[in-house]
Amino acid sequence: MAIKFEQVNFSYPSFDGTNFSALKDINLEINEFGEFITLIGETGSGKSTLVQHMNALVRPTTGSVTIYGIKIENDTKKKGKVKLNPLRQRVGLVFQFPEYQLFEETVLKDIIFGPKNFGVSNEDAIKRAKEVIKHVGLDEEYLKRSPFNLSGGEKKRVSIAGILAMEPDILVLDEPTSGLDPKGRDDLLKLFTDIHRKLNKTVIIITHDMNTVYKYASRVLVMNDGSLVYDGKPTELFSTNNIENWNLDIPDIISITRQLEERLNIKFNSQPKTIEDLFILVKEVI
Amino acid sequence: MKNIIIGQFIPGTSFLYKMDPRSKIIALMLLMVSTFILSSVSHILIMLGVVLVILKIGGIPVTRIARGLKPIMILLLFTFTFQIIFIKTGNLVFDTDLTLTYITLPIILLIVIFWYFTKRYTRFKFLYLLITVFGILTLLSLYNPGSIISSSHLEIYQDGLEGAFFIMIRLIIIVTLSTILTLTTKPTDLNLGLEKILKPLGIIRINAEEIAMIISIALRYIPTLLDEANKIMLAQASRGVDFSEGKFKDKIMQIISLLVPMFIISFKRSDDLANAMEARSFVPGKRRTRLHTLSWHNIDTSVIVFCVLVLASVITVRIML
Known part of the structure; x- marks a missing residue:
């Protein structure tokens, strides 16, 4: 068990003394290997706060989060004995807006910033940077450029490369594909599935795109108003009736299939995952 | 960082809240000038009494003012100590040897x-x-x-003691007066009041409206930028930056990793804001109407009259004695 949430509550203090409760009684377990998890839920439902708990950026108000055997509670930092930094190398978190973390003169320096903080030597870090920049779909030529002259999508890729270069065991991404064009989005999702398949690492992605959830995820978590309301397989999620209550959507492929079933007045014997699967099914029927 | 409240406005209903910000600013200046004109301990104590009465009628808790005095504690202590040590006129009040031994x-x-x-x-x-x-x-x-390491002499004179006391009271009065202003006036009202008061400066080509606009934008963006700073700190922390630990050399690098994105974001924000203002036809220096307008009441007039009387009597006292 890599990460374990036990009755985690988290509230932000507010000016008038009342507290805004961002997480309510979260119980959750995440495996170290082989999971491809998508985290969905409407804006403000606590998704980002939840992932910030996963590498001890914030501490729970009550309850505990155990990350690789290290228990993090509300008073953990005050005791001052627990080193939180090594955890952040093992659980790599990519923030939503890349402009929040790029600061160096060149892309290269920015990518090696993370690894060097965790004690990787300069040469090794540069070697890693040259590798990961290709993984995120940019040329090695980009390493010499200034991060501030890049487009939004390129900045995003560079910030993801900066986390990948840390070689985390678990990769957590907060809306990695927002603001990217369809091709860029598909390329990145392919990269994440590659990391998941080839290295057998757990990947956690926050997304609003139900197609991504349906196509890639092995497990889906749904947040609603600070509570974890669903934890299971995506196919089962989309056949429940709660989708609308949680302000979610149905993946395109499912609505197409349902439409076809209705129009042709037939019943397919399985729910297709991709458009190709649907072709085969339709061919069978015709 | 979320606990920082900009401006210290606390809601209330006393006469201080009913006053126009313009009259409050003018009254503050009159009382401050009076405080600076006064020159003897007994007179400044009377002034302190007046301020305390204002606090009492205004319904502002003294504890709140005390909290406002906290940041200048060090300054108060310094002036007090230096006054006592360096002024050596008047009667000798206290004299002792300070001896350091093994x-x-x-x-x-x-x-x-x-x-x-x-x-x-x-x-x-x-x-x-x-x-x-x-x-x-x-x-x-x-x-x-035991055997003596060093020995020095501490003498305290009456003038030094009085001077120290006097300066301390003066500082306390000034800080209290300005705290009353910020406690009872919303930043936006304060800004509007300042703008109206600075209006005559237009004669010497200083545009008060622009200054007021700059101040209000700056005030508006402090919480936003704090929020951004917090996000950047989290993002860098997840890349292994530890803002609380680390060597001095690392610390500098960490601060740079916070400052550079802050600058970038601030410039971007100001660019966006400028565009948004222009899109809504904002032209600097053009005459504009306002949603909230200020109105002058009887209470404002009476407070100003009172403050002018205080100033007049202070000047009289100073000239006569």
């Missing part, structure tokens, strides 16, 4: 260590520090066995 030195070190480790357990840290320092001084003057 026996008292370790005792003092012990006291300092004891203070250092126990200070976190008391709520009145400053008072505790004062008591400790006073204790050490008493020890130095009264108890001096």
Whole structure:
């Protein structure tokens, strides 16, 4: 068990003394290997706060989060004995807006910033940077450029490369594909599935795109108003009736299939995952 | 960082809240000038009394003012000490030898260590520090066995004591007066009031409206930028930056990793804001109407009259005596 949430509550203090409760009684377990998890839920439902708990950026108000055997509670930092930094190398978190973390003169320096903080030597870090920049779909030529002259999508890729270069065991991404064009989005999702398949690492992605959830995820978590309301397989999620209550959507492929079933007045014997699967099914029927 | 509240406005209903910001600013200036004109301890004590009466009628808790005085505690202490040590005129009030010996030195070190480790357990840290320092001084003057390391002479004169007291009261009055203003006036009202008061400066080509706009935008963006700073700190922390630990050299790098994105984001924000304002036809220096307008009431007139009377009597006292 890599990460374990036990009755985690988290509230932000507010000016008038009342507290805004961002997480309510979260119980959750995440495996170290082989999971491809998508985290969905409407804006403000606590998704980002939840992932910030996963590498001890914030501490729970009550309850505990155990990350690789290290228990993090509300008073953990005050005791001052627990080193939180090594955890952040093992659980790599990519923030939503890349402009929040790029600061160096060149892309290269920015990518090696993370690894060097965790004690990787300069040469090794540069070697890693040259590798990961290709993984995120940019040329090695980009390493010499200034991060501030890049487009939004390129900045995003560079910030993801900066986390990948840390070689985390678990990769957590907060809306990695927002603001990217369809091709860029598909390329990145392919990269994440590659990391998941080839290295057998757990990947956690926050997304609003139900197609991504349906196509890639092995497990889906749904947040609603600070509570974890669903934890299971995506196919089962989309056949429940709660989708609308949680302000979610149905993946395109499912609505197409349902439409076809209705129009042709037939019943397919399985729910297709991709458009190709649907072709085969339709061919069978015709 | 979320706890920082900009402006210290606390809602209330007393006459201070009913006043126009313009009259409050003018009244503040009149009273401040009066405080600076006064020159003797007894007179400034009367002034302090007046301020306390204003606090009482205005319904502002004294504890709140005391909290406002906290940041200038160090300044107060410094001026007080220097006044006492360096002014050597008037009657000699107090005279003692301070002797440091080989026996008292370790005792003092012990006291300092004891203070250092126990200070976190008391709520009145400053008072505790004062008591400790006073204790050490008493020890130095009264108890001096063993061989002497060094010896010095502490003399306190009446003028020094009075001067120190006088300056301290003066500082307290000024800080209290300005705290009253910020406690009872919303930043936006304060800004509007300033703008109206600075309007005559238009004659010498200073545009008060622009200055007011700059101030209000700056105030508006402080919480936003704090929020951004917090996000950047989290993002860098997840890349292994530890803002609380680390060597000095690393610390500098960490601060750069916070500052550069802050600058970038601020410039981008100001660019966006400028575009948004232009899109809504904002032209600097053009005459504009306002959603909230200020209105002058009888209470404003009476307060100003009162303050002018205070100033007049202070000037009279100064000239006569």
